[in-house]
Amino acid sequence: xLRRPELVPRxxxxxxxxxxxxxxxxxxxxxxALLAARPADRSGVRSKRYDVPRPDGSALSxxxxxxxxxxxxxxxxxxPTVLHFHGGGYALVRSLPGQDRxxxxxxxxxxxxxxxxxxxxxxxxxxxxxxxxxxLTLERTAAHxxxxxxxxxxxxxxxxxxxxxxxxxxxxxxxxxxxxxxxARHPPEAGRA
Numbered sequence: 001x002l003r004r005p006e007l008v009p010r011x012x013x014x015x016x017x018x019x020x021x022x023x024x025x026x027x028x029x030x031x032x033a034l035l036a037a038r039p040a041d042r043s044g045v046r047s048k049r050y051d052v053p054r055p056d057g058s059a060l061s062x063x064x065x066x067x068x069x070x071x072x073x074x075x076x077x078x079x080p081t082v083l084h085f086h087g088g089g090y091a092l093v094r095s096l097p098g099q100d101r102x103x104x105x106x107x108x109x110x111x112x113x114x115x116x117x118x119x120x121x122x123x124x125x126x127x128x129x130x131x132x133x134x135x136l137t138l139e140r141t142a143a144h145x146x147x148x149x150x151x152x153x154x155x156x157x158x159x160x161x162x163x164x165x166x167x168x169x170x171x172x173x174x175x176x177x178x179x180x181x182x183x184a185r186h187p188p189e190a191g192r193a
Contacts, residue, residue, distance in 0.1 A: 024123065040099040044068050044108040049097065052140050060133050061118040062140075064148055065103055067111035078151035081141060082106050082114045085134055113150050115141060 046068050051059035067079070084103040100116050107114035119133035141150065 035099060040101045040104050042099075042104060045104050052136060054133070054136060060120075060136060062137055063097065063100070063103075063116040063118075065107040065114040065116065066149060067107050078145075078149055080110070080112045081145075081148075081150045082110070082112045083134075083137060083141065084114055084116050085119065086116075113148060 044067060045065050047063050047065040049061060049063050051061055054060055082103075084100065084106065086100070086102075103114045103116045106112060115137065117134055117137045119130040119137075121130065141148070145151075
């Protein structure tokens with residue numbers, strides 16, 4: 001039984017449904033062109049790109065953003081960390097290198113070390129490749145906190161991007177990582193002292 005039979009004629013007038021990944025490269029190219037037409041504000045941020053080795057020998061690209069001194073007081077000592085996983089349902093293109101419109105303001109305004117993760121995309125890479133990349137970044141960030149200027153007391157890093165499947169999956173599959181002696185989790189995990 002149809003709940004809204006009056007919609008049947010309108011539904012019939014819609015174009016046929018197509019595979020959302022059909023022409024994915026053309027969609028990604030249009031998205032890249034839109035991003036390139038309006039460069040992000042990089043003021044107050046310096047960044048460096050790294051290749052993180054995956055277990056299969058390939059490399060995961062990440063970009064580590066640090067706030068620079070500007071008009072206000074310079075951040076001193078280790079900083080909290082934000083892992084930024086772009087939205088796009090594991091399929092759409094990520095931001096252009098050095099141009100992430102979410103990560104750069106977070107880095108500058110919090111201030112925090114912000115790590116942009118270029119996880120593998122579908123349909124070229126099957127699930128859980130993107131989730132694995134997000135988790136690998138979390139592990140490597142925790143392991144190399146000191147050399148990246150990251151505050152170990154703010155471990156694990158906070159994932160961002162409210163529409164990111166990568167961030168949601170990272171939260172779902174992560175388990176507590178070991179903390180340096182004397183460090184506390186912020187906020188404390190539920191059910192733990």
